[in-house]
Amino acid sequence: MLTPSAIKSRASEIGFDLCGIAPAEALPQLARFREWLARGYAGEMAYLARTADQRTDPRLVLPGARSIIVTGTVYNTDRPYSTTRGAGQARVARYAWGEDYHDVIGKRQHLLLGWMKETVGEAFNAVAYVDTGPVHEKVFAERAGVGWVGKNTCLINQELGSWIFLGVILCSLELEPDAPAVDQCGRCRRCLDACPTGALVEPYVLDATRCISYLTIEVRGAIPESQRRDVGEHVYGCDICQDVCPWNRRAPISTDRAWLPRTIFDQATTAELWDRPDRELRAALKDSAMTRAGVRRLRRNLSVALGNSADPTAEAALFNDDNRADSPSLMDSMVKEHVEWAKAGERG
Ligand code: SF4
Ligand code: SF4
Numbered sequence: 001m002l003t004p005s006a007i008k009s010r011a012s013e014i015g016f017d018l019c020g021i022a023p024a025e026a027l028p029q030l031a032r033f034r035e036w037l038a039r040g041y042a043g044e045m046a047y048l049a050r051t052a053d054q055r056t057d058p059r060l061v062l063p064g065a066r067s068i069i070v071t072g073t074v075y076n077t078d079r080p081y082s083t084t085r086g087a088g089q090a091r092v093a094r095y096a097w098g099e100d101y102h103d104v105i106g107k108r109q110h111l112l113l114g115w116m117k118e119t120v121g122e123a124f125n126a127v128a129y130v131d132t133g134p135v136h137e138k139v140f141a142e143r144a145g146v147g148w149v150g151k152n153t154c155l156i157n158q159e160l161g162s163w164i165f166l167g168v169i170l171c172s173l174e175l176e177p178d179a180p181a182v183d184q185c186g187r188c189r190r191c192l193d194a195c196p197t198g199a200l201v202e203p204y205v206l207d208a209t210r211c212i213s214y215l216t217i218e219v220r221g222a223i224p225e226s227q228r229r230d231v232g233e234h235v236y237g238c239d240i241c242q243d244v245c246p247w248n249r250r251a252p253i254s255t256d257r258a259w260l261p262r263t264i265f266d267q268a269t270t271a272e273l274w275d276r277p278d279r280e281l282r283a284a285l286k287d288s289a290m291t292r293a294g295v296r297r298l299r300r301n302l303s304v305a306l307g308n309s310a311d312p313t314a315e316a317a318l319f320n321d322d323n324r325a326d327s328p329s330l331m332d333s334m335v336k337e338h339v340e341w342a343k344a345g346e347r348g
Contacts, residue, residue: 018072020144020178024065026057043209051134067175070144075259076163081243088311090270093237096289097261105130126171137166145178151203152191152241161251191241197230212238271317277326299329307342
């Protein structure tokens with residue numbers, strides 16, 4: 001018989017650090033999603049509005065769904081937080097440093113689901129997602145007792161902090177749900193005060209269009225000029241509202257080498273990355289979580305970061321034309337416009 005405790009025990013054997021069970025229901029928190037969309041906070045992420053019905057009721061994602069198994073995987077490493085690093089350091093969000101979490105976690109989910117099917121011995125419907133389906137993983141993680149959604153809108157676990165990849169398995173099995181997690185943010189508002197762009201417009205509410213993660217990852221074309229200074233030295237994503245969270249002060253380090261930074265990104269300066277030819281950047285992005293940005297968008301972000309850096313190597317890199325022949329992305333009109341902006345700007 002398939003029990004919640006057997007599922008959790010198998011999940012732990014497979015390598016998941018957390019596992020909880022939520023009912024597959026239209027939880028009240030999901031209703032706030034439409035209001036968030038109506039405020040325009042999703043920006044260019046049109047896929048969110050397209051899948052709004054499913055996002056507010058998981059039974060529309062998997063008809064007959066009764067339970068959602070939520071897994072959590074720590075991806076923290078021993079490298080310093082971006083908020084403690086000096087000028088000139090390329091800031092890449094911690095989750096994107098290593099292997100593509102969609103692939104790594106997806107394989108583990110596949111193992112867990114395969115074991116569930118063997119154990120049950122009869123057919124049931126199930127679908128697994130790692131940030132890939134129209135499911136609000138954080139909301140179900142909170143309902144499953146895996147952690148609470150903090151004022152920075154990240155999922156926080158009392159013991160493990162917030163450097164956690166979430167995954168969900170929706171299934172038609174009726175499983176006893178866990179007790180929901182309790183919000184432990186209290187009167188703290190460090191994340192709201194630390195956010196450099198005011199993207200956390202109120203506790204628990206993110207205006208994605210002002211968030212550096214959105215600007216450097218989701219925006220496909222030009223970063224609006226009025227927001228380029230806000231990007232600072234962030235090259236891909238932003239961790240500030242997690243760096244400052246007290247629940248991450250003693251966050252454990254994962255022993256999984258999959259999350260260690262690829263050599264090229266390991267505490268690199270923006271100038272060092274800029275000097276790499278396209279082929280090296282492309283190879284470094286392959287099978288990483290950053291593959292989504294592609295070299296063109298990475299170049300765009302690097303140029304903005306160079307333009308915002310007070311580090312002397314940044315200016316030198318911007319005006320060094322040596323790598324042009326090796327880097328067709330520098331001939332791209334969108335990239336060129338950002339480079340011109342960076343060259344013209346008041347640095348620092
Ligand atoms: S990721 Fe950065 S920009 Fe976005 S809300 Fe957090 S601190 Fe603000
Ligand atoms: S920084 Fe404070 S308010 Fe923000 S998520 Fe962490 S505990 Fe909550």
